[in-house]
Amino acid sequence: MKTSISSGYAELSKAVAQNVIDCVKAKPDALICIAGGDTPLGVFAALVEAQNQGRVDFSRTQFLGLDEWLGLGLADKGSCREMVWHHFFDKLTLREEQICFFDGLTHDPQAECKRVDGYIEKHGPIDCIVLGIGMNGHIGFNEPGASLENTCHVIDLDPVTQTVSVKYFGTPREVKQGISLGLKTILASKKIVLMASGEKKAAIVAQTVNHPTSVEIPSTLVKTVPQANLFVDKAAASAL
DSSP, X not given: OEEEEESSHHHHHHHHHHHHHHHHHHOTTOEEEEOOSSTTHHHHHHHHHHHHTTSOOOXXXXXXXXXXXXXXXXXXXXXXXXXXHHHTGGGSOOOGGGEEOOOTTOSOHHHHHHHHHHHHHHHOSOSEEEXXXXXXXXXXXXXXXXXXXXXXXEEEOOHHHHHHXXXXXXXXXXXXXXXXXXXXXXXXXXXXXXXEOSGGGHHHHHHHHHSOOBXXXXXXXXXXXXXXXXXXXXXXXXXX
């Protein structure tokens, strides 16, 4: 896995965005998946700017959601859908059929998993996926110990993930489960871009790079993919 270290978050975001742009230029109807959360916000901004400047055309691109908190939807501050729509999809000119995203408000999570799996079977595999690294090494909502055989699935959230969730919602919320692309789907992606920013991620970045691949630290599994790249800023790389 190649590691690229940027001077700061702005440079990091532009570098990751360029990987997405290059993928879309090479394959205009590419299937792209970008995580929600705080880490990719700069990537979203850079991609919107690139579209507005005519440096990339998303008119044929397919977008896939990575995960969602079960029980939350577009109206819920901090939901994956709310963050991705507010910072990205609403700023692009996309048709509804270009986006496949988990419905966290579904009354039948298993049927929702089958729906998204079907979309991936039709349009996949994923051409480029941008992932953050959780404080416990999760990617998507694939928590430590997640099965390598999972495609889309519902998962009980690790206590660390539940605690960290407050930063998205502003106030504590009871979020015990998530719905997510599984490790089998993620690791089948043609290109994986793993990104991390800030000193708070330095320890897990070092574990991701130095620890043997293990489902106990899901982010280490990315190293098994030939076209995998780690993008970090200096602060996140400080323990390497």
